[in-house]
Amino acid sequence: MASMDSATAPAPPPDTRHVSSEMDVTKRDATNGLYSADEPPSKKARLEETSENVKQDPRSKGIAPIKAEFLIPSKPKPTVETNTDDITEGASHAEREDGKKDQKKKKARGQNTNRRFGSSKDAKGLCISRMYSPEFSPEKCKFGDENCRFEHDLRLYLREHRREDLTTLDGKCPVWETRGKCYAGWRCRFVGSHSTERETADGRKELILLEDEERKEKAKPLVPFADSDGHVNIISYDAKVDLARKRETTPRANAFNDWLNKSSTELEKQLHGRHKEEGEDAKANSEGDETKTEKEEKVKEEREINRAMFTEPPFLPSEKRRIYFGPETPTLAPLTTQGNMPFRRLCIDMGAQFTYSEMAMSMPLIQGNKSEWTLLKAHESEMLPPTIIPGDNVVQGYDNSKDFKFGAQIAANKPWHALKATEVLSKFTPNLRVIDLNCGCPIDLVFREGAGSALLDHHSKLEKIIRGMNAVSQEIPITVKIRMGTRDNQPTALKLVERMVLGGYESSILNVGPPGAAAITLHGRSRQQRYTRQADWGYIADCAALIKRLNEKKDSLVDTIHEPDARYMPNGGKTYFLGNGDCYSHIDYDNHINNAGVDSVMLGRGALIKPWLFEEIQSGQYLDKSASERLGMIEKFAKYGLETWGSDEHGIGTTRRFMLEWLSFAYRYVPIGLLEYLPPHINDRPPAFRGRNELETLMASGNYKDWIKITEMFLGPAHKDFKFEPKHKSNAYEAEG
Secondary structure (H helix, E strand, O other): OHHHHOOOOOOOOHHHHOHHHOOOOOOEOOOOOOEOOOOOHHHHHHHHHHHHHHHHOOOOOOEOOEOHHHEOOEEEOOOOOOOHHHHHHHHHHHHHHHOOOOOOOOOOOOOOOOOOOEOOOOOOOEOHHHOOOOOOOOOOOOOOOOOOOOEOOHHHHHHHHOOOOOOOHHHOOHHHHHHOOOOOHHHOOOHHHHEEEEEOOOOOEEEEEOOOHHHHHHOOOOOOOOOOOOEEOOOOHHHHHHHHOOOOOOHHHHHHHHHHHHHHHHHHHHHHOHHHHHHHHHHHHHHOHHHHHHHHHHHHHHHHHHHHHOOOOOOOHHHOOOOOOOOOOOEEOOOOOOOOHHHHHHHHHHOOOEEEOOOEEHHHHHOOOHHHHHOOOEEHHHHOOOOOOOOOOOOOOOOHHHOOOEEEEEEOOOHHHHHHHHHHHHHHOOOOOOEEEEEOOOOHHHHOOOOHHHHHHOHHHHHHHHHHHHHHOOOOOEEEEEEOOOOOOOOOHHHHHHHHHHOOHHHHHHOOOOOOOOEEEEEOOOOOOOOOOOOOHHHHHHHHHHHHHHHHOOOOOOOOOOOOOHHHOHHHHOOEEEEEOOOOOHHHHHHHHHHHOOOEEEEOHHHHHOOOHHHHHHHOOOOOOOHHHHHHHHHHHHHHHHHHHOOOHHHHHHHHHHHHHHHHHHOOOOOHHHEOOOOOOOOOEOOOEOOOOHHHHHHOOOOHHHHHHHHHHHHOOOOOOEOOOOOOOOOOEEEOO
């Protein structure tokens, strides 16, 4: 690929060819992300001049400002108006819905209907009894050689039923290179790199698999609770069977759910009995002050009785493991489909300090669904503590050495769903930084079930869920991710944030304290907006200011809210607040930290389009990655994918599918050196343009066939049965000539 990078192309002016030369930040303030005060005056002037020019430079809304020498004459191409990010987020849920058994077929609608990826498999599979064994000493097949439907002749399988070895990645199996042993055995598409023939005592040639003891020694897990593959949070097969057959009990969730039901009944009596009490006030006044006092004491006594019904959990929010978010801890958002382990590992390599699993649905977790529990699997690199700079923002009692970089996100529509799912997660996958409740997913399939952003309209229900999750999660903190509201121009997040920090009217009656959310993340859009228009960071700033006031002055509250009980305050009384939406550069990140007042920023689409965004944030400068460097990231993703899903035909097909899903975002990146003005905007779409070399042009193509070409550089030709149907029309322009 080096030859493609060296291809001749018009050289952009040096002022934007590599912006890091002008914005090289060697000294940044660690606490607020600002450039330090001891920078040279000339450098400050250049930065201020750049900032002023960015504000004054005219640009067309929604169009990336490509330099004229890179533009290609183009003509409009008719497309259907749709939001590609909505389609992407809903893809996994739509596939899950389509795969349900006994579901009535409905008329296909939209642009993401009936996506099928075909299959990637051998013409005839090799029996598992032969998968790892030498040719002449196989294991015994439990079905017998005649009754088994898989191939038992190893040489026949290698010659006729399996495709030839791959020559990509230097013809070496990445799993074997990393682990010293390939777990795909003879089915590996790189098996020639870790197998050989040996001569037996009777003169025959026997095929055997090779193992490298030195590599196996180096590949030992970094953390003691990881398995031999370096994976963490692996639930056993027996545990999933017990969950499926309802043999696994959830005593803490059951007890708390019973308390919720009883307290709700008592609460309704008190709330609905207020009118009756008001009618009796006149009579009480006529009977004198002594009767009124007795009545107040009676109300207090009833509250104490209600309070006594509540059994305190083994880990109160104040006793749970404490967490930290700061300017130096940019977070990767939970991404449906794209939040897979290989992509998370890639972002960790680029500097991400916290990652989330893909959103898991609570009910399938409770039922032991294999595919749902797979979402919770993490890599050992996500079990290392985040890099932080000690300071005033770090809460007292926080132990960074025991912190992780990986958390789980779940969705639920009923309190008992969330409670049971949280309890089984804390039991079978204890190595989680947090368990996050999704209250922001706008997809119809989730919303109609009452989960995701549907919870934004049910504040009392949401408070019950957060409190209950805290009661059953053992030492794992509970967090929540929300949107501004469900409807445009009707934001409700301010009220919801106050309720999450202090508790609502019901909690004051029952005297059970606030729900105990350790952190709140706000996406600056409503559910109705989906991903249209820009995120409202002004509203996010208002919520951040509110949380700051509540954290500092919890005794100066409105009359309807009582002073919170310290036992139910997480992180020593500090609730962290993260903003989310349209962060696409280190300039955006620093602006949100310093001006919006959030503790940290969660990155979603920005990280998908350019995973090195985390690196830009750490260095405080734009990074004009060359096409070869970006291709190297795709190669790393391919290797991570084969380590995760296997190097056999099926694993290669799975890796190819998820790589194509990522490339459907990555092609949107417009190199910094091609832009006329900075900063780049995430919602800008470029007109037809050519890159600085052939490879850069190829990687900017919106044609999914070009994406397949890129995958073939590392994964070889796609299987004849493999299909990839793009989720949307890729380009709005068709180049001439």
